Amino acid sequence: MGEREQVMAALRGASRRFCDLVESLDPADAARPVEGLDWNVGDTVAHVLTVVRRGFADLRRSDRAEATAALNALCLEETPERDPQVLGELLRRDLHTALDVVFPAIPDDRVFPFHGGVSTTMTPALRVVLGEFVVHGFDVARAVDRPWPVAGDEARLLVPGELLGAWLRPEAADGAFEIRIAGAAPLLLTIRARRLSTGCVPPAGSAGAADVAVIALDPAEFVLGFYGRVPVADPGLLALRSRFLPA
Secondary structure (H helix, E strand, O other), X not given: OOHHHHHHHHHHHHHHHHHHHHHOOOHHHHHOEOOOOOOEHHXXXXXXXXXXXXXOOOOOOOOOHHHHHHHHHHHHHOOOOOOHHHHHHHHHHHHHHHHHHHHHHOOOOOOEEOHHHOEEOHHHHHHHHHHHHHHHHHHXXXXXXXXXXXXXXXXXXXXXXXXXXXXXXXXXXXXXXXXXXXXXOOEEEEEEXXXXXXXXXXXXXXXXXXXXXXXXXXXXXXXXXXXXXXXXOOHHHHHHHOOEOOO
16 A cells, blocks of 8 residues: 555544544534634634645645644634534535545646645645644544544654645754654654755664664654644654744
């Protein structure tokens, strides 16, 4: 199975779990605050709906990373529905359009605009959409005191790729990080001159290997820690996360 097929399979699973969670909520749950965000549960679900719609109907994109929050706020303001049952129905309908009709028709090599003023292809963009469901699913579940396990296959696909380089802080220092997630080959993330690149881990004892910070964590701990949803004690992950603007 290729990477795109893996991402699509994970996206189908995570979005289905997200919709199941949303449709299990009572109307009063929509007003529950979401920890760490300025949104409540209804706002968070509505935001995810706007993300799905920006995958096939709404072509607005932020021209720089710092402008993404303002665009998110505008899209949320334009989407007034907050009832979980209604939002769940809208999500399932639009996910069918996105996952079954539009996304499969876009070839791997097609380049198109993305947020942050950059361009991308389908697989990196799908990984970002997957992150919306995994991370915001955790947000909603925590707000209503429900479990939200993060699977290792989901988490491994959410290690930052080159597309997230647009969210590096202007003052981001150079550095190299070896990401070790159980069940996956080690991945090297390198930041040089405010550019993020991925590659193979240098062999032990080779030049530069000693300058690589090793981050070895449980998959869910890595993803939720990187996105600021759980406390982080690992110094390497703290250093990596500090180089990015909030996404």
